[in-house]
Amino acid sequence: MADVMIETTPAIESVNYHVVENPVASKSAGKPVYTGVVEVKETYNTSDVAKRMVAEGCPVKGSTVLLVLNEFADMLAKLTAEGRAVNINGLVRFAPAVRGTFASAEAPWNAASNALVVNASVGARLRNAASASSVVRTDRILALPVLDRVVDLTTVTDSVISSEGAFFVMGSGLTWNPAAEDEGFFLDDGSGEARCEGIESVQNPTCAALRTDLVFESSGVALTLVFRTRQGGTTLRQVAFAKPLVTA
Numbered sequence: 001m002a003d004v005m006i007e008t009t010p011a012i013e014s015v016n017y018h019v020v021e022n023p024v025a026s027k028s029a030g031k032p033v034y035t036g037v038v039e040v041k042e043t044y045n046t047s048d049v050a051k052r053m054v055a056e057g058c059p060v061k062g063s064t065v066l067l068v069l070n071e072f073a074d075m076l077a078k079l080t081a082e083g084r085a086v087n088i089n090g091l092v093r094f095a096p097a098v099r100g101t102f103a104s105a106e107a108p109w110n111a112a113s114n115a116l117v118v119n120a121s122v123g124a125r126l127r128n129a130a131s132a133s134s135v136v137r138t139d140r141i142l143a144l145p146v147l148d149r150v151v152d153l154t155t156v157t158d159s160v161i162s163s164e165g166a167f168f169v170m171g172s173g174l175t176w177n178p179a180a181e182d183e184g185f186f187l188d189d190g191s192g193e194a195r196c197e198g199i200e201s202v203q204n205p206t207c208a209a210l211r212t213d214l215v216f217e218s219s220g221v222a223l224t225l226v227f228r229t230r231q232g233g234t235t236l237r238q239v240a241f242a243k244p245l246v247t248a
Contacts (some may be wrong), residue, residue, distance in 0.1 A: 012137040071147040080118045090125035094118055142231050145173030155248045161223060162248035163216045166199055170207045176229040187212050189194040216247035
């Protein structure tokens with residue numbers, strides 16, 4: 001259904017990110033401000049960590065690693081519950097803390113406004129490892145546009161298109177760059193593909209008003225309607241109207 005072309009192939013060991021506008025910072029600065037967002041590849045649980053350690057040469061069995069990690073987590077919980085801080089070899093420091101405020105220096109503990117939490121702060125060992133990692137900028141992969149419905153305005157009929165007037169396409173993500181010749185809606189009646197013309201000055205991502213220069217000599221001819229867009233990025237993406245579509 002979709003033809004997706006990706007220009008960048010990130011390395012497995014890299015930290016991948018894309019750049020987006022930060023609306024809060026932009027509003028504060030009075031101009032567009034852009035920030036990077038890391039694309040987290042996956043989240044490892046303790047079992048995944050154990051398997052990875054064994055795969056990379058850990059001399060003990062995965063079941064043993066998993067047992068130690070689980071026992072270690074239980075011990076961390078116990079130590080912080082006792083009011084102790086725990087520093088893990090420069091990786092991370094855990095420490096209990098009090099959340100909430102008090103009405104005065106003599107005010108008692110109030111369970112409605114106070115709570116005990118555990119704070120974690122990253123150590124130098126992790127910070128240095130992250131700063132030394134390679135980074136790869138990628139295109140932000142948005143959800144593919146969706147073509148839900150096509151309505152001919154001349155016949156007021158679904159899933160048909162006439163060459164006598166306009167037609168509507170309804171769905172989501174229906175925005176494109178009109179200046180890019182390979183973006184927009186394209187119709188093919190078997191004789192060749194023709195780009196449709198948008199007849200609205202302002203694009204609506206849920207509804208596109210279009211017309212075509214194709215002239216249909218008869219009704220019932222099968223049509224193919226595709227939509228191509230870069231969604232503001234550099235990757236050209238394509239979706240097709242999946243329902244049967246014919247000339248009016």
